[in-house]
Amino acid sequence: MKILVFGHSGQVATELRALDGDDVQITALARADADLTDPAACAAVINAHAPDAVINAAAYTAVDKAESEAETAQIINADAPSAMARACATRDIPFVSISTDYVFSGAGDKPWTPAAPTDPQSVYGRTKRDGEIEIAKAGGRYAVLRTSWVVSAHGNNFVKTMLRLGAEREALTIVADQIGGPTGAAEIARACTTIAKTLVSEPEKSGIYHFSGAPDTSWADFARAIFDAAEIACDVTNIPSSAYPTPAKRPLNSRLDCTTTEVAFGIFRPDWRESLIHILTQLDFPKD
Numbered sequence: 001m002k003i004l005v006f007g008h009s010g011q012v013a014t015e016l017r018a019l020d021g022d023d024v025q026i027t028a029l030a031r032a033d034a035d036l037t038d039p040a041a042c043a044a045v046i047n048a049h050a051p052d053a054v055i056n057a058a059a060y061t062a063v064d065k066a067e068s069e070a071e072t073a074q075i076i077n078a079d080a081p082s083a084m085a086r087a088c089a090t091r092d093i094p095f096v097s098i099s100t101d102y103v104f105s106g107a108g109d110k111p112w113t114p115a116a117p118t119d120p121q122s123v124y125g126r127t128k129r130d131g132e133i134e135i136a137k138a139g140g141r142y143a144v145l146r147t148s149w150v151v152s153a154h155g156n157n158f159v160k161t162m163l164r165l166g167a168e169r170e171a172l173t174i175v176a177d178q179i180g181g182p183t184g185a186a187e188i189a190r191a192c193t194t195i196a197k198t199l200v201s202e203p204e205k206s207g208i209y210h211f212s213g214a215p216d217t218s219w220a221d222f223a224r225a226i227f228d229a230a231e232i233a234c235d236v237t238n239i240p241s242s243a244y245p246t247p248a249k250r251p252l253n254s255r256l257d258c259t260t261t262e263v264a265f266g267i268f269r270p271d272w273r274e275s276l277i278h279i280l281t282q283l284d285f286p287k288d
Contacts, residue, residue, distance in 0.1 A: 001025065003196060004051035006034055006042065006084065007058035011152040012098060015189035016057060024193055027051070034058075036076045039083035046087040053196040054088050056081055056097040057189075059128070063102070064247040066123040077127035082134030089140025094199035096192045101148040101180060101212075103129040106251025109179070111216075113257045114146070114208040122248040132208065141203040143195045145188070145261075148212045148254045149222075151275070152185035153282035158219070162226045163285065166234040176220035176238035180254030181212030184275030191267050198265055205264050210256040213272030222272075229276055231286035 001024050007013030008030035020026035027049060034045045036058055046054055060066060060076040081097050088095035102125030103118040120126040132144045151159045165172055191211050198205060217225075220238045227234050241250060258269050280286070 001053065001197060002027070002051045003193065004046060004049050004054045005029060006036070006054070006056045009155070010057055011150050011155045011157060011185035012057040012188050012192070014154045015152060015186040016055060016192065018186075019189060019193060036080045037072065039075065039079045042080050043083040043087035046084060046091070050091070051093065053094040053096070053200065054084060055192045055196060056084055056095070057192070059098070060124070063122060063124045066127070067247045070123045070127070073123055073127045074130065077124070078130035078134055081131040082138065085135040085138035085140060085142055088142070089138045092140065094141045094143070094196045095135065096143045096145060096196050097131065097135055098188065098192070099132055099144050099146040100125065100128050101146060101251060101254040101256060103132065103146065104251060104253070106253050108253055109255070111255035111257035112210070112253075114210055114260055121251065124248060141199045142206050143199060144208045145192060145195065146208065146210050146256060147183050147188055148180045148256060149182040150185055150188065151182055151279060153279045154185070158182070158222065159226055159276065159279055160283070162223050163230060163232070163283065166227050166230070166232040169234060171235040171237065172223065173237045173239045173243070174220040174223045175241050175244055176218045177240050178250055178252050178254065179216055179218055181214055181216050181256060181269065182222055182272040182275070183211065183213040184270060184272065184279065186278070187213070187270040187275060191265075194267055195265055209261040209264065210258045211261050211267065212256040212258060212269060213275060214269040216255050225273065225276065229285070230280055
């Protein structure tokens, strides 16, 4: 199966490239290959490559910067995926696009189902929500996979930040009132390919799905787990989100109900503690 991937050096795109083999042939597009600020060009690339499926692992993910660059975020997160989805619908091939927990308000403490009303509180969340709507409107075989708290041995993410800060400081204050599921990029990549393969023969499974690591935790407790596993001596003190203001509002409740993903594709929530050990091994932690 030939899969065309939008994205090349991002966390999930990097893990998708690692899946290239006999069963799945991955062609990952860097920025020079596909300019996401040019939606028409993105559609043209799909037609030129004639893949069996497309996975969109690229996005405008600078959450705070998006507040002042709303137009660019809208093009990359909504207009480009819309063009990709329409091109895939025309060719009758699956289109899988990664979305986010930021499409929800973050209120309450119940896990969000795929059918729950969206109410994004940031430009990033709003543009990703708009992208979801456009993908569904394209009318093809599609899956929007919402995920949260993506981590890996690649790029910039919470695990790598904690490893760096933990080595520099004896104590840190970390937000403890935001709750969600850390999710390994490698697990997301495998989920995307499984979904794409399924949609080839079962287009009726098109829709919006959730996928996040388990168990749900706070950023503070996640940090503690990172330090414990990496054998780093760094104390963590809980603070509320109000003590760490950011330009874009973060959701307090990022819990995702992943039941429909399990039923439709046999994909279960991965244990982020196992993902963490794999990431630390790749990064050569704990240090001797």
